[in-house]
Amino acid sequence: MNITKMIKLQKGIIESLSRIEKEFRKRLMDLGVYEGADVILLNVLSGGNLYLIEVDDIEICLRKEDASLIEVTI
């Protein structure tokens, strides 16, 4: 299960970021995206190419290919 499989406004917990390459993982963690965090899929934008997620209290927008690498459990 990854973020792109979530239903809009569904809540989940980030299980793993290990499929994401190191540099980008660092940037995600700087923004507050970490394993064990609560995540909500807020919106799918730009015709399904971008995923807007809320982690803790921040809203972040990422591309589909990156969002599909973030493993979550519902």
Place this chain on the structure above:
Amino acid sequence: MIYLLAGNPNVGKSTFFNGMTQSHVHVGNYSGVTVEKRVHHIKNYPGANLVDLPGTYNVSPNSQDEGVVTYSLLNESYKGLINIIDSTHLKRNLHLSIQLLELGTPTLMVFNLKDALINNGYIIDTKKVEQFLNVNAISVSARERNKDDQDLVVERLKELTPHKALKLDYPAAVEKGIRDIHDLLRHDIFQVKKKWIALQLLEGNEGIYQYLDLHKEEDIRRIVENVEKEVLKENIALSLKGAIFNTRRAFIEEIIEECLIQVEEKEHSKYFNQKVDRFITHPVYGIPLFMAIMFSIYQISFGRFLGLGNALTGYFELFWDNILVNYTAQLFEAIGLSGFMYGLVINGILAGIGGVLVFLPQIVVLFTLIAILEGTGYMARVAIMMDRFLSKFGFNGKSIVPIITGFGCTVPAIMATRTIADKRERILTILTIPFISCSARLPIYGLIVSKIFDSYQGLIIFGIYLLGIFVTLFSAKLLNLTYFKGEGSKFLLEVPPYRMPQIRTVLYQSLEKAKRFVKKAGTFILIGSMILWILANNGFDGFNVNPDESFLALIAGGIKFIFAPLGFGTWEATSSLISGFLAKEVVASSLEILFAGDIAGAFTISSGLAYVVFASLYIPCISTVATIKAETQSTKWTLFSVIYPFFVAYILAGTVYLILHVGFGL
């Protein structure tokens, strides 16, 4: 005395900075507005200076602008830190705060956006924060510029005292790593605590290696590697950075538990945002909506219909020509001044400056409208919408901020590329941004378009802007296919909430633009006009020669044949382009002087439009070229940035002339 201002991006550092120092640096509701540090003295606190640092999530840098923060902490001398925190995003903001508090430097925590937090139904108990973290803390709303708040900040700064460095309990493996690195550094002298440096090195802060001359770099890297292995072996986290991050996060939850107090149950406005966002970034409606908004802005600034800017410029032109120039001329005649001085002032300086300055009202209208748009948070949505589109041309998602800045002035736009971490993408953005039409080129468009067209001026000027954007994209694609091959890097954008733009901020921002514009008129354009008029009226036969035998005609006449295929091969048009290298406005002031105001007679529709296209795209101005050299550190790319635009401009202007002149006989 210096205080450093640090905090995450888009938390209102620049707004706070402006309030405390009564200056007007640019602010906007998106990340990456500040890319270099700025210094200004604090009002009501003699002898104290405030340094506004670029926003960063972490002390360890991801890009060049973030590196400024590490560098300043390590090498600058300062009395204390001011950490600005977005109270509505504590979980993320406090990661940076912890790293700053671990330094043990006197620190004032400023919890900003108090009003937004109260709207969400919460308050921060700053007294508890002070006890819990052993630090100074206050809570404010920087955008209200409340005088009591500002006085409180100054008061608290004055009594800022050193506190003990914050000490968290990191996993044993990390603590051991800190001790080992600390041992290696025992003979070195730094202005910050060695334990802090050790922890930053373990976290992977490459900036430390870069800014401190560590002799034992190899040994240190080996320790970092070993600790990382240990962390993985003991299953503490998935990486060393993760282990440190988790410890901090657990501590942050404790702080929030203690200090964030809910006072009221409020429903989140977030779900309203979602519907608006879906519409604004919609794959079908999004781009037309953006274009419609931008077109309305240009129509209001330059068009006839709804033409606020156009009307104001008309009044200003009347005032300039009928009153200022007219009465100065009469005064000169009355005191018997004629010949050289009369010509220099009336036909040189006043004509040249007037030719540019009359567009001031239009520029103020344009930038007021753009500042309103920036304040709302719409630009971040534009970045979202444009991401897929821009990435096809090899741009980074973050390129959108420099591109938007480029409509104001190319120089800060090139500096704004510092937020782009990937070097190739950064250079690609730097090289293509000069094609975006900056505000200095507006007088050229205004002057020519308003004289050779009776209607559709707003549409035509909007079209020239679109052409600039098109050439930017095309050139990026060309570079992307040839030299800068490779995948676009990742897109990751924090989406700011919609905010109501503040009238004061909007006014200050357009006032700043106006001030810079007038200042340029008083310097570059003044000097350019004087030199140009003198060269145009003196020749080998002395003063007041037939203009066609002036020095200027001789110089420009030698190369004017180059422009003959474009329809404007006259020495007047040619020398205006040459002098435009000083600053783009000078093209307009020179045309005004050399054609003595008769622009309509000097160009046809086809040659006029070809001239506008050429002037819009050719060689960047001297300040831009200097900035490109400084930012790319490369002679090769600087030369490219001068030569390539010339050819692009030549080909496109030639095409325009050919189509209109030969095709339509205009």
